[in-house]
Amino acid sequence: MTGSPGGVPAPPDRTDNGPAVSRAEFDALFASVRTWGRWVPADRGACNRITPDRVRRAAALVRTGTVIPMARPWDTVAGPDNSRPALHYMSDLGDVEAPEPATHKDFLAVDFHGKSVSHLDALAHVAYRGCLYDGGAARDLVGAAGARFGAVSALGALVTRGVLLDLPRVLGVDWLAPGRAVHAADLVAAERALDVTIEEGDAVLLRCGGLRRRRERGAWDPGAASAGLHVDAVPLLAERGIALLGGDGDSDVRPSPVDGVHSPVHALAIAAMGVPLLDNLDLEALSVAGGETGRYAFLLVVAPLNVPGGTGSPVTPVAVL
Template sequence: MPTQDDVLGYFETLSNWGRWGEDDELGTLNHITDDVRLAAARAVRHGRSVSCAWEVAVPEDAERATTTCPCAAEMPGAEHMPDPFHHDRRWGYSSERIGLTFHGNTLTHVDSPCHLYWDGKMYNGRPHSLVDAATGSAWAAVTAAADGIVTRGVLLDVAKVRDVPWLEPGEGVFPADLEEAERRQGVRVRPGDAVLLRTGYGRARHESGPSGGFTQAGWHASCLPWLHEREVALIGADTPQDVQPSGYEAVLMPVHAVGLVAMGLWLLDNCDLEACAATAAELGQWDFQLAVAPVRFAGTSGSPVNPIATF
């Protein structure tokens, strides 16, 4: 079990600053080479595709839209707008204005490296002053991945390995769990892969709804050297990644902090991995082609996404 000093040391020992040049904004996505993408295409053996995202719900009422709901959709029809429903004509239309707060514990989204700073620095040593409240980030924003993230995905079902419906809030996942999942599932994580971690929280959320608070299962900080050594390009989970509490008073979210700032590791938060896990078990195939296409929001630290796994 790494000590707090060990974890703080990861900012140096696991750093990818300068590894792909001083002007690099892609971070670990550099592990996804043309050969890796071709290998990912060869992982499609059945032609079956499934979504790994939660549906974005329309708010039930205006109060909820402004308080707890991460998505607010508004149909046009105010007094200054034309009536979109022309009952006396053959033609009509519908349109929406949507506001999203995608960071948090609800919506499926990708975090780009500018999402977090440590000691005033972002990935590759850039100062946090490059982030402006009006124009967003001028460094390592989500638009760095404008060409999409297409690679081989590997689902590691740790809930299945532990023979439980889901991990309890506060339970961490360790390298030994990852390697046991590889052994049981007959798969091995390779350079350039995206690793999706199933804790089973998706099942609990389907059955009981989203949990409150910030206690959750997820990656333990001890997985960071493992991910670095395996040259993983992207990680995802059915929670917001970090086990909470992390066990480290000085680093509340070490997977986010070390991953984004030091490693340039892109994160897929809040995936719904239940359909993916069921399909993998049915087909006996735990690797697949994963496609993630962030919306090209200029200067943003992430984007809502709908990751697609194709078996």
């Protein structure tokens, strides 16, 4: 089924994203998970937890050598989940007289912070109450030339242990309904069901099944309704000491359960905890592999573009089993 009659995108399933959280409650939660002043260099944030020892331990997880890329295709088509399509056009078709060999070249451009492109959010991407991670004023640190703190170039290549929490598989459904909130109890239940435990320095990838739903029912506006984490799940992730957080959405449940904060998990993870986010991943092949092998921990490699001052980067995370 590709959509509603007449080509109108299928409406989201109805579900509850509660409980509601007041702004005062959210500010108290922000303060409780904040790690400002903990690390040097500060603009690598929680990625400082990815030590050489953790890289070695992650590399030891490789058994079959199966490589699973997790990026969505470059999306040049406008739609309800892609209001700013990426650009791709040919700049050289090899038809200009020149010495052999002929060359073919193309041009790429993208406004990648959105709901379509697989990308990494660096620490400069989000400010809460005017402050970036570690407390600096965003207006002083981010300008027209880019970010002077928390840029994606400060992160470099990230290699660590990845953990897939495949909620649809645990719950026996094809996908979580848009708007379905994932709570701390859901994460703990997933750990038990999948026989995996989130550890310090891990990258946690949450599969809600939204990409499968899109392929079967058609696109909808995930900014209006999408499955994702409720803010009450974040203290558990903070306690476990994760280094990266990502998923097949943008980690936040939508509509937001927090009054006046449209992306509360972004604020908590990036601005409070210093945890970069991986948005809009394709976790379908990894889900299949997990179901076949029973393995939900793997070597994860993430190599963002080296963009000085950049607030993030398109990226192709790779799981190696």
